[in-house]
Amino acid sequence: MVAHGGGSYGGNGANGSSSSSSTSGGSGGVGFCVGIGVSGGMAKPALKKGPWTATEDAILVEYVKKQGEGNWNAVQKNTSLSRCGKSCRLRWTNHLRPNLRKGSFTPEEELLIIQLHSELGNKWARMAAQLPGRTDNEIKNYWNTRIKRRIRQGLPLYPSKEMAHFQGQGQQAPSLLLPEEPLDQPQPVARTAIRGRPPLQIPTQSVFQIPGGHQPSSQCPSPSQTPVLLSPQPNHQLKTAFANSLSLFDQTRQISPSTSTLPSPHSPTTILSPSYNDTNIAAAAFPGFALTASVHPYQHHTSPLPSPTGGFFQFSPLPQLLSASHVYATPVEFPSSQMYIRQMQKPMHIPQELHDHEVNLENHGNMSMSNPSLSESNRGIELLEDLLDQTNHQAVPTNNSTSLEQSHTSLLNNNMQENQEHQLKSTDVNGWNPDMGSINVCEGSGMVNNKSMHEELSNFLQSIGSPAVHEEFSLTDGLSMPPLDFSAGPTTSEDSLGLDMQQIVSLFQVEPTASASSPWNNLPSIY
DNA sequence: AACCAACCCAACCGCATCGGA
DNA sequence: TTCCGATGCGGTTGGGTTGGT
Numbered sequence: 001m002v003a004h005g006g007g008s009y010g011g012n013g014a015n016g017s018s019s020s021s022s023t024s025g026g027s028g029g030v031g032f033c034v035g036i037g038v039s040g041g042m043a044k045p046a047l048k049k050g051p052w053t054a055t056e057d058a059i060l061v062e063y064v065k066k067q068g069e070g071n072w073n074a075v076q077k078n079t080s081l082s083r084c085g086k087s088c089r090l091r092w093t094n095h096l097r098p099n100l101r102k103g104s105f106t107p108e109e110e111l112l113i114i115q116l117h118s119e120l121g122n123k124w125a126r127m128a129a130q131l132p133g134r135t136d137n138e139i140k141n142y143w144n145t146r147i148k149r150r151i152r153q154g155l156p157l158y159p160s161k162e163m164a165h166f167q168g169q170g171q172q173a174p175s176l177l178l179p180e181e182p183l184d185q186p187q188p189v190a191r192t193a194i195r196g197r198p199p200l201q202i203p204t205q206s207v208f209q210i211p212g213g214h215q216p217s218s219q220c221p222s223p224s225q226t227p228v229l230l231s232p233q234p235n236h237q238l239k240t241a242f243a244n245s246l247s248l249f250d251q252t253r254q255i256s257p258s259t260s261t262l263p264s265p266h267s268p269t270t271i272l273s274p275s276y277n278d279t280n281i282a283a284a285a286f287p288g289f290a291l292t293a294s295v296h297p298y299q300h301h302t303s304p305l306p307s308p309t310g311g312f313f314q315f316s317p318l319p320q321l322l323s324a325s326h327v328y329a330t331p332v333e334f335p336s337s338q339m340y341i342r343q344m345q346k347p348m349h350i351p352q353e354l355h356d357h358e359v360n361l362e363n364h365g366n367m368s369m370s371n372p373s374l375s376e377s378n379r380g381i382e383l384l385e386d387l388l389d390q391t392n393h394q395a396v397p398t399n400n401s402t403s404l405e406q407s408h409t410s411l412l413n414n415n416m417q418e419n420q421e422h423q424l425k426s427t428d429v430n431g432w433n434p435d436m437g438s439i440n441v442c443e444g445s446g447m448v449n450n451k452s453m454h455e456e457l458s459n460f461l462q463s464i465g466s467p468a469v470h471e472e473f474s475l476t477d478g479l480s481m482p483p484l485d486f487s488a489g490p491t492t493s494e495d496s497l498g499l500d501m502q503q504i505v506s507l508f509q510v511e512p513t514a515s516a517s518s519p520w521n522n523l524p525s526i527y
Numbered sequence: 528a529a530c531c532a533a534c535c536c537a538a539c540c541g542c543a544t545c546g547g548a
Numbered sequence: 549t550t551c552c553g554a555t556g557c558g559g560t561t562g563g564g565t566t567g568g569t
Binding site: 049050051052086087090091094095137138141142145148149 | 533534535536537538539540
């Protein structure tokens with residue numbers, strides 16, 4: 001294919017690719033980068049292929065400096081460069097444009113790639129958009145070598161629940177995936193033994209009972225027995241919320257409430273926020289269940305600490321319709337940005353269809369896997385395992401892989417320890433207030449100063465009039481307040497998922513506590 | 528030192544999409 | 549509406565490099 005070296009001026013396309021009657025135009029109907037270029041009646045030599053020389057690079061750079069990007073076919077016409085437009089564009093985007101990051105991927109980038117691939121599949125360009133300075137080609141190459149390695153080792157590309165994730169979305173899983181266990185049976189969260197390693201103990205504490213005993217959702221107090229926190233949402237409203245949530249995050253989708261299918265806890269929908277500048281907000285939206293978002297570690301590379309104007313708390317888990325009998329902890333997926341937001345919901349009315357579904361799940365004796373946010377969060381752990389596993393399988397670990405393994409082992413251990421400590425702390429300190437819902441923000445682990453994040457969030461909550469006290473704060477009548485973009489108030493939040501406070505309040509039907517000086521005062525009353 | 532296999536990566540290929548004429 | 553050029557994207561290829569034997 002590539003006529004490396006020797007400058008293929010051979011006229012006939014050098015290697016058979018001339019047979020391609022490319023549909024992509026190519027001036028004069030000539031196949032891509034092949035044949036005789038004719039310009040102004042003067043025959044030019046056949047377009048060159050193969051590796052670029054420094055001279056060619058210089059010509060292209062000079063041209064782009066003067067003319068800007070685009071109109072690549074004009075390069076060949078207006079310069080001495082004998083390269084087709086496609087080749088010029090590729091060379092520019094992959095090698096010559098400024099702000100390219102060269103060198104091997106950092107561990108954080110590797111994790112992000114794995115995470116993105118689990119969500120997007122082979123959408124290299126979209127993945128590259130989440131990795132500033134990296135090209136789709138780089139990511140693609142990296143991934144393909146990873147695939148080859150795993151195939152050779154006879155390992156699945158993803159842990160099993162990654163498969164479930166794909167299937168849950170109705171997507172076709174990548175063809176090379178090798179399922180290792182049935183997908184239709186919910187697996188205990190802790191059963192993450194992969195390829196012979198003892199199962200991790202991590203996520204079991206993610207679901208635990210509210211102190212005071214288990215209360216089957218079938219016995220949830222009816223609205224008449226307890227204050228109604230949310231109006232029962234008709235199915236259409238739920239669908240509308242779902243459609244809205246998708247369109248808010250993924251502007252490429254246009255989903256109408258009439259046609260959208262409500263996600264079930266077994267079919268989470270993962271969406272990305274393209275509106276968040278060069279950062280990576282992977283969000284799983286489950287109207288009525290939970291919306292989780294994670295700040296990927298890459299963000300923290302450039303901005304290690306959340307600034308008061310930056311707004312890092314793009315977490316809005318709002319399980320308004322969850323059973324009262326469960327508390328969900330949502331460890332954020334990546335260890336470098338660990339921050340836990342746990343919501344305790346007071347009993348509330350549950351729409352019948354969701355209620356039935358939940359009862360059904362409980363009858364199977366396992367709720368943990370039914371929570372999409374949990375499967376989301378667990379995936380992060382498994383990805384770490386996955387990566388670890390790969391380094392373990394290196395025949396002879398290089399220095400890099402060894403350090404990587406140590407690094408991730410350390411992160412994993414930290415993660416487990418933090419989770420355990422977190423559980424103990426939260427049950428002891430916070431308890432369960434039957435009259436008020438609460439959100440607990442706990443410190444996580446990792447490289448980020450989460451204490452700072454925690455303090456900022458606390459300060460913000462106080463500033464908007466929330467009766468937040470230290471680690472625990474109450475919400476008005478059990479309504480959830482999304483701690484999203486706390487810095488901006490209701491009017492400006494372009495730096496945060498593209499949502500503004502008004503949208504959040506409207507979409508999720510939440511009503512924050514407002515003080516006289518609170519920016520929330522400008523929000524319309526929903527109820 | 529030679530050989531070989533695995534890995535890396537730049538570049539090409541084919542197709543899809545978009546926008547203007 | 550159709551055509552066509554420009555562009556973008558994902559898949560594929562094969563030469564170069566590296567490391568083990």
